[in-house]
Each structure stands twice: as structure tokens, then as C-alpha cells.
Amino acid sequence: MSKPLENHWTAVVNGEQKHLEIAQTTRLVDVLRTHLHLTGTKVSCEVGRCGACMVLMDGEPVNSCLVMAYQCAGSDITTIEGLHGEEKGTLHPIQQAFVEEGGFQCGYCTPGMVISTKALLDAHPEPSHEQIETGLCGNLCRCTGYGGIIRAVRKAGERCAIRETSAEETVS
């Protein structure tokens, strides 16, 4: 007889090791919002369609409403609270660009949108329009009509590219 799953869950969340006693069938979104009080990850459709609950799991964007605790145990998870600029407490260039270009209105989709943008720019530092469309089509926004979001993503892409170039120059 197989042993029932134990309820000890551990993962790295935003760079910190976390240990919880929870049912292994708890959804990741509830682990974050309810158990770790990280309410930046939003809950909206709960069927993996809207992207409001998007987080990075080992660098890949996932809808945290579709991931169970047992599926992400031992993973490295980054939520919106884990994103910041060069120093903690400063804005990441993506966040900065969203503020400057009006890439949000009510802001409820924004954490998920920013996380998806992070994944997009990590994979494609200078994304084409098609790559932006593909990278963000899993995130719904009802307020902005996406215009400000596209402008923000382009600007963030430019900034990240500049930063990376200058970092390379420093190294060489």
C-alpha cells in the first residue's frame, strides 16, 4: 500500500526558503495568497485563462490556479512581490515602464501581466510584435485595451536591452 502524501511542503518563494504544513492538493494560488499572504498574485477566472495569477515557476510563467502544491514542491517561485530593480525596494524596469506608459488602470491584471512580461523579456530581450502577442495572450486586461501595455513592454524591452548591453561592457 502506498503511503499517503505527507503535508510537508517546501519551496523557494521570492528567494526565501518556505516550509508549510498544507494539503498537497492545495492550489499554488492559495498557498501564496492564503498561507504566505502574498496577495499580489490575483485570483480571477481560476481556469487558467486570464493570467491574473501568473507566477514564475523555475523561471517559466504558470497560472498558479492550475498548479497544485505537490507539483511545485521544491521549485523556485517568483511572484510579483519578488520582482524589483537592482536593489530591493526599487522598481524593476518592467514595473517602471508600466507606470510611465499607463500600462494599467484598475491594476488587477497588472501583477500577472508584469510577470508574463518578465518571462517574455527573459526569453526575447527585444521582442517582435508577434512575440509580445504570443507572450501576453494568456493575460486578460479589461481596462486598458492593451495599448498602454504594449507601449510599456516595448519600453521595458529597450531598457532591459540597454542594461544588459552596459553590463556586458562592464564585464568585458
Added chain:
Amino acid sequence: MLLNREQSGKRWHLRPDGAPKVTGQLQYLTDMTLPDMIHGRVLRSEYPYARILSIDTSEAEALEGVYAVLTSKDVPGLNRFGIATPDQPVFCEDIVRYVGDAIAAVAADSPERASLALDAIRVEYEELTPLNSTDAALAPGAPELHEHGPGNVLHRTEIKRGDAEQAFATCDHIVTETYYTPRQMHAYMETEGGLFVPDEEGRLNVYAATQHGYKDRMQLARIIGCPEEDIRVVSSPIGGSFGGKDELNVQPYGALLALRCGRPVKMHNSRKESVRAGLKRHPMKIEMQTGMSREGIIQAHRVRITADTGAYATLGAPVLNFCTEHCLGPYAIPNVDVEGVSVYTNNGLSGEFRGFGGNQAIFAMEGQMDRLAAIMNMDPWEFRRRNMREKNDPGPLNQRILVTDGLSQVWEALDRSELWQKHQSPPADPSLPPWIKRGVGAAIAMHGAGLGYGIPDPAGGRLSLNNEGKIEVAFSYEEFGQGLVATLEIMLCDLFQCSTSDLSIIIGDTDRVPHSGSSTASRSTTMAWMALQRLQTPFRSRVLAVASEMYGVPADELVTGPGGVWRKGQLPAGSSEAETPEKAERIEVAEIVAVGNESTQIAENYLGASQYLAKDEAPSGLVISYAELATQGEADEWIFDTKFDYPTTPDNVVGGHYLYTYAAVAAEVEVNTLTGATKLLDTRHVVAAGPVINPMGYIGQIEGGSVMALGFTLTEDAVMQDSRYVTTNFDTYLIPTIQDIHTNLEVEAIEDLPEGDAFGPRGIGEIGSVALAPAITAAIHQATGVWVNRLPVPREQLVRPLNVPLQEGVSPS
């Protein structure tokens, strides 16, 4: 002017709620928790229409961890709610009328246990055949869903002018068409919910989204049977509303459960529950017959509107009024015969939604205009000009309206646009395969703002110098994403030449703001502007008088500025503008340090977000700071209030508007005639709504409204079968994604207002969403020859056999 960041220059103002939103630090009301809170859930009807024979809650009550099970007998006050017509039961007593009807509510120590408790409630029903269409509801002998009939009619409207019947007899051409529009869902990203907290003094604190906190407070007090002052409603920030959160939703249940249990109760609807119970845009059938003379001048217009208002009234009557007013378009028509009816059915609840019935009416009327122009073989834009109302003509209801040039200005601006010019020579791209067709269409609209004649529409506000030395404004408006707070900052900085760090902006809390009306009907910006016009002089006079007295400088040599009162001519450079983007960029980075703290469980006021704002260095030449001023005299001497009503037409026509905004929209589409898919390529929105206060907000509202209208036109429909939702979530209810939108969207703002205009900037919350649908369907017609009369556009209507020559030796099958 073409509105974009570059054109806006220094007016491109960063939102004070930006940093908390992009970092996830902002606590929405559905994010709030308290250590001892319990969880509320609502039991909703199993049937769209049924008689309740019995309700047995004993098993649920006996469950461990269940704190309360409530039914209709537990409502101490009025068991009904509704902003205009309180006919929706908090809990049904004997009849259920739609699948969202509430029968019971439970509170338990976990969401899972609350769900178990719902399952344990036994309800016996006698199922009845639902009235699943307006036809069924209006059929002779149909059961009456409400006692206040007659029949199942909620409301009727009528506009009769001239003699339409006689005029039709003399018309050379008549176009007859019936238009159908969908049950659109608001699809705000944050579903309904919040936290309900009874405090030690016996007061109830309600943290739940609404567009009108005072109206919620009044309705909750009526349900609970307590004085309004015993309730505090905190109602911002909101994760989207679009009209959908204006009526009470979870509030009655959260409030009653919290009071029964004496503990904080958290409610948060799942998306499925939100779809099932929440409001939608009224589906409408609009029959139109429009006749014109040989010269192409419209002589007669007959309209029959049938709106499916669903199980309860909500704002069904005002929505129908608005639709009726707007189904004449901005045209001068001598003979008019319009009748509207709003019908109760057992379908989902219809209510207010951005555009408020204008969207349906404008789609139909503009569709008529294109069909008439085609008969005349005339340019559709020229055809519109020929029939447009003159500047001094009365409004659609024959009421006096404020005279502006808006209509002709948007007409001309669109006429000049490159996009509309493409219509003259339909774009053909030889590189496209033959089944891809392109076309360009356009539409025009006038759209009323405010609630209209005969409907109480109070406004007002408070301006004060608070004891911290901040210039404080307080309004009962809400921030649901539109950027109201940023707009208020800009207005105040313009008025007092101060900096954003001198400001304290209070909204969304009935304990802290005066009753200044609702955030609806595109009115907050106009109302705030009008309030500040009234308040600025007394406020400034006192500030300058006290400063003058203290320092012996004549008041007329002093001005308000950043940080306090300055000598005239010595204001620091650039102080009249909100901070520049460059400066703001620096500030956003520097100040965000505060964000890392543990978030508080109940944010007193999220506008604490202003901590991210600019802090000017101590300036020289300052006469006295606001903080020093605030210590002079009694605190209440620094408080100024105003109250007034939104301007309405002086003529006695119920619902008639006085202020209108105008818009013209052109759209270019590409239709795939193999799949019937339509892709919107390019749009231009021209909007005449007075001065642009907040360019970022303005663009956002027009872009957002446009994409919402794109969904209305091409994909969105909350489909019902036998009065049950078939589309229950975003996997089947398809709102536009980033892949579906027009990659090119230009916004042109016309800022002119008549000289001495007393009403300032007009709201633009709705105008971006009302005229795109007919522009798209006109473009589809140019592309394919198909006249679309139903939204969302049925793809099967656009599928055409390949119009390519057969190849030798290849079977055509």
C-alpha cells in the same frame, strides 16, 4: 490634437496608485483579511424559475465550524434591494426568478466548510417553465414574474413627433431592418467580494466595491433595519467595474452574516458565481424603419426597442430611456415614432453597463444610415452630414441642450483622416490571397452625460486644509481604474500651483467624504471640476488672508504655490505643472523603498499611496508653509463644502440630457471569407469632450472602451439556453486578448468648448465604447457586401465560396 505621450508633454502625469499596483502591494478589498475572520457563501437557485416549497437548514447548522445559516426570515429590515426599484430579494421567500437568486447564506471557518454547508441545505422546489425570451414573457397568458405588472413589462418609453405614418407614405426609399445585440458581460478582472467587519461600538464596516458608497450604505441600512450612520462603506480601490458593481452584490450577505456572527466575514465570488449572479448588458432587439426623400433627407423614423431586463428591475428603466433617446442619433428627423419596452424574463440579470443602452441604439441607427446611403449610392459620411442636426437644434427628445460645435467638429476631423479617406478607394492588397477582403467603415455618435432630467443627480465636494497642512479634497467618487485620483491631482496642481506632495485626496469612504454623488454616467471629472471651481475662491481667499495678516503682506501680492504661500512672481519655475516625467521617474525609483514593509491587514486609505509622490526640496522665497497656516484658528475654519446638481435640460423630459459628448470612429477590417473571422486592423477615434485634463487617463479610457466595444462586436455573448448560462467563464466567454486588438488605434481629442462654458471637461468613460460596432459592421460590408444586423457578428454570415477560377483538370469538389 492627436493624443499621445509625445503631444502631452508635461501633462503626462504618472498615477499615484502606479507603484502599489505594479508591485502587487496594493490591497484590494478582496485581498483584505483579519485573523479571526470567517468565510461567507451564498446558496443560489437550482432553477431559473421555480416555487420554493421548503428550505431545511438544520443539517447545515449542525455542521462543525458553521457559524450561521441565514434565510429570508433572518433579514431584520427590508428583504429587497435595487438602486432605483428595490425588487430583488436578498433571500427568496417563495419564488426564484433566475439562476442567480439567493436562497440562503452561510458563514463557516473555512471556504471549504462553507461550501459543505451549502450542500447540506435542502431546498424543495416546484419547477416552473422559465420565460426564456421577451417573446415568451410578453405572450398572452404568460405568468407574471412580479406583482407590480402589468404583464411582464418593467418599463415603456415613447417618442412621437410629426406624423411618421403619413411621412413614410411620401418617402422615396425606406430601409427596414431588425438589429440584435448580445448579453455582454462586464468581465471586470476582480470578482465581487470584500470584508465585513462589525466593530466594538456596534458599527458595521463594509469593505466592498461599489460605484456609489452612499447608495450602498442606504440600501444596507434598509436591509439591516439600522440607521445609516451605523454603517461605514469603504469602496475603493476597485479591480474594474464598468457599471457592473453599482448594484449591491455580495454586500447584503456579508453584512447580515457579520452581524449575526459578531465576527469579520470574508466574501469573494468565484468567476462562475459572478457570471451567474451578476449584471450583464441588456440584450436588445431594435426594429427600425427609416424613410427618406429622393434627395436623401430622412423624413421618417420608426423604432421598436425590446430589451430583456431579466428577473429584476435594476436600472432597466433608465437604460431603456437612454437607448430610446439615443436611437435617433445626432440627426434632425421631422417625423419620429419610437416605442421601447423593457421586459422581465427568467434570464440573467441585465443592468447598467458602460454606454448605458447607447451602444445598442447607436449600432442600429448607424446601421440604418449606411444602408440608406447605399441606396442613394452616396458617400455614407456625406449622407450623415446632410441629415445631421444643426448646432442650435434641440436634442433628441426635443429638449434644450448645451450648444457646442462638437458634432460638426468630429465629423470634419474624421472626414479629413487618412483612415477614412481609404474608404473612397477601397484598400486592395494584391499580395493578399483572394479570400481575404478589406474594408473601411465609420460611425458617429452623440452621447449624453449625467443621469438626465428628473433623476436625482447630486454632486458636491469638500476642500480643506487639513491639520497636517495638506490641501485635502474629499468626494464620494470611486477609483475603479479610470484614473480619477490622478485627474484630481492634476486639477488641484493647476488650481493652486502646488505640488502633488501638498495634496491629500480622499475618496471611497462614507466616514470621510461628503455625499457628492456616484461615479457613473461619465460624470466624476465634470463634477469634480465644477466643485473645485466653486470651492477654490473661498479656500484661496482664506489661505491668502491669513498669510497676509501674519506677515503684513497685502493678500493680492500673494499666491499659493508648492509647499505654501508665495510672493507673486517668486514661484519656483515649473511649479504650475504636475511633475515632469523625468523627475517622476527618478522619484518613483527613490520612494518605492517604503513598499517592502509587511502589508497592513486593513488599509485605512489606499491613497496613502501618495507617499510615492514628489517631495519638493525646501524652497526659498516661501512666505508661509501650508503646515504653519493649518495651525492658525479653528480647524473647521479651513473646511469648505459645496453641493449642487449635475446640469440637466430645463425642459420637462424625463431622462433628457443637457451635456453631450461627440465621437466619430473609423475602422478598417480584414475579413477571412473562408473562416468568417474578422480582424480589426486600424481605428481612429475622434472625441469632442472639452479640455483634456489627464492625457494618460483619456487615452486609456478611449483605448479600453474601444477594445471593449470590439468584444461586443465580434466575440462576446453570455449565451443562455433555457435561461441558464452556457458560457460561464473566460474559456467560453471570449473577451479580446492582446492578439485580437487593433494594432493601430489613434485618439484625436477636440478640446474646444464654447466661450465661458461653465461645465468644464466632459467625461469620456463611455464615449470610446459606443460607436465602434457600427463602424466595424460598415467596414465588413465594404469588404464582403454583407449587411450585418446581429452582434456579435455571426461568422457564418461572412463565409463565402472561393471566388477563384477553376483549374483545368482539378475537381471543384
